[in-house]
Amino acid sequence: MKQKLSTQFSVGFALIVLVTVALISLAANFFISRQFQKYVEEQQKAFSDGLAEALSDQYDASNDQWNLDYIHGFGMYALNDGYIIKLYDNEHSVVWDAENHDMTLCHQVMNTIIQRMETQKPEVKGTFVTHCYDLSQNGSPVGHADISYYSPYYFNENDFRFIDALNRILLVIGLLSLIGAVIAGFVLARRISRPISRVTELTREISGGNYDIRFESGAGTKELEALAAAVNQMAETLGKQENLRKRLTTDMAHELRTPLANVSSHLEAIIEGVWEPTPERLQSCYDEITRLSATISDLEKLRQIENENLKLTKEPVDLFELAQDVRTSFEKELQMKHLNCFVEGDSCIISGDKRRLYQIIFNLLSNAVKYSCDGRDIHIRITEAPKSAILTVEDDGIGIPPEELQLIFERFYRTDRSRNRKTGGSGIGLTIVKSLVQAHGGTVRAENKETRGSRFIVTLPKNG
Numbered sequence: 001m002k003q004k005l006s007t008q009f010s011v012g013f014a015l016i017v018l019v020t021v022a023l024i025s026l027a028a029n030f031f032i033s034r035q036f037q038k039y040v041e042e043q044q045k046a047f048s049d050g051l052a053e054a055l056s057d058q059y060d061a062s063n064d065q066w067n068l069d070y071i072h073g074f075g076m077y078a079l080n081d082g083y084i085i086k087l088y089d090n091e092h093s094v095v096w097d098a099e100n101h102d103m104t105l106c107h108q109v110m111n112t113i114i115q116r117m118e119t120q121k122p123e124v125k126g127t128f129v130t131h132c133y134d135l136s137q138n139g140s141p142v143g144h145a146d147i148s149y150y151s152p153y154y155f156n157e158n159d160f161r162f163i164d165a166l167n168r169i170l171l172v173i174g175l176l177s178l179i180g181a182v183i184a185g186f187v188l189a190r191r192i193s194r195p196i197s198r199v200t201e202l203t204r205e206i207s208g209g210n211y212d213i214r215f216e217s218g219a220g221t222k223e224l225e226a227l228a229a230a231v232n233q234m235a236e237t238l239g240k241q242e243n244l245r246k247r248l249t250t251d252m253a254h255e256l257r258t259p260l261a262n263v264s265s266h267l268e269a270i271i272e273g274v275w276e277p278t279p280e281r282l283q284s285c286y287d288e289i290t291r292l293s294a295t296i297s298d299l300e301k302l303r304q305i306e307n308e309n310l311k312l313t314k315e316p317v318d319l320f321e322l323a324q325d326v327r328t329s330f331e332k333e334l335q336m337k338h339l340n341c342f343v344e345g346d347s348c349i350i351s352g353d354k355r356r357l358y359q360i361i362f363n364l365l366s367n368a369v370k371y372s373c374d375g376r377d378i379h380i381r382i383t384e385a386p387k388s389a390i391l392t393v394e395d396d397g398i399g400i401p402p403e404e405l406q407l408i409f410e411r412f413y414r415t416d417r418s419r420n421r422k423t424g425g426s427g428i429g430l431t432i433v434k435s436l437v438q439a440h441g442g443t444v445r446a447e448n449k450e451t452r453g454s455r456f457i458v459t460l461p462k463n464g
């Protein structure tokens with residue numbers, strides 16, 4: 001049967017305390033009782049010895065007389081305490097005998113002691129034992145005394161009361177500790193179980209799709225705080241992924257629908273005979289299909305980069321040379337738009353994947369060409385820092401709204417400026433650039449130039 005944490009803790013604590021208190025009580029009881037018995041036994045022996053000594057003092061050698069008044073008072077006092085005295089002189093004649101003096105009281109005292117001990121301390125198995133003392137005064141014998149008392153020891157009412165009080169104290173301490181333990185166990189368990197239950201609730205909500213909730217453990221415990229942080233991070237990551245997935249689906253649908261709708265409306269008009277299938281119209285359909293293919297191939301590339309744990313085949317690559325190669329591949333586009341593209345800097349060798357580095361420069365230059373107005377300049381610059389190489393691609397084009405500088409690296413993100421221009425991009429090129437740069441251990445950022453156009457700065461570690 002599954003039990004609540006608070007029950008388990010309370011029961012566990014209670015059991016521990018119960019066992020501890022029981023052990024302490026037993027041990028205390030055992031040792032205190034033993035010590036007390038020993039103490040009482042010694043006390044009784046000492047008292048009996050004291051009695052004998054006091055008796056011997058009551059003999060007056062000058063007139064060969066015993067102080068009977070004193071002995072009587074003394075004997076009765078001792079009798080009430082459980083000591084039965086019989087005093088003899090040197091001639092063995094009885095001087096004073098408690099039994100003779102008050103037989104009834106003697107038996108009453110003896111019976112009370114025997115009964116009390118047999119009922120309350122039967123394990124002692126004692127009996128009245130007579131201890132014989134030779135009495136002397138200044139070294140000369142004056143008589144002898146028989147002192148009987150319950151041996152090895154006996155407890156009077158006060159002694160029993162003391163033992164009872166002791167047991168009661170131990171019992172009260174035990175009970176209080178037990179209650180304390182149950183409360184402590186309960187409180188502690190609640191402190192732990194509350195955040196755990198909350199985590200269960202939250203993870204249930206998260207699995208139901210609510211990623212905005214955040215968890216605060218408030219327990220002040222390191223492990224629970226770490227749990228809270230992990231749950232929050234999980235919710236945040238899942239939320240981001242969910243948003244990305246939603247946006248991806250919407251954007252993808254949008255990106256694919258527009259060119260398809262164009263092609264289909266053109267073809268429909270041609271089939272229905274509304275339009276002549278002129279080479280221009282067919283070309284326009286062909287262009288749309290090419291754009292679609294390009295988007296799909298970009299998506300393919302991105303999937304590869306992001307999903308397949310991109311493996312780089314590293315080799316020494318001269319970035320300057322590579323930039324020149326990319327520039328050459330854009331010769332036709334540059335000419336068509338009358339753009340001047342300058343590759344500046346010096347040879348700079350870094351360790352990287354040549355094909356992927358080519359792709360980075362290619363995508364950046366492709367954008368620079370796309371978003372430049374006719375007849376402008378484009379600068380590709382390679383600068384060397386002690387541990388890294390910096391590649392800058394600058395254009396005099398349409399620029400990027402400052403608030404969107406971060407966003408353009410997200411997949412399918414296109415600024416309104418670029419959408420309005422119908423430049424035919426898909427919004428994936430920069431996402432590919434960012435993934436490839438990160439795979440090389442570098443960073444990429446975009447900024448607007450002071451005058452006009454934008455600047456993309458890629459920093460790549462030389463030994464990345």
Ligand code: ADP
Pocket residue numbers: 363367368370371395397398399400408409413414415416417418419424425426427428429430431454
């Ligand atoms: P696209 O295929 O749309 O160019 P990218 O991921 O390469 O996709 O770029 C994302 C968006 O960033 C572009 O649509 C455009 O709005 C903006 N952008 C990228 N490069 C430039 C640039 N050189 N000048 C102005 N805007 C740019």
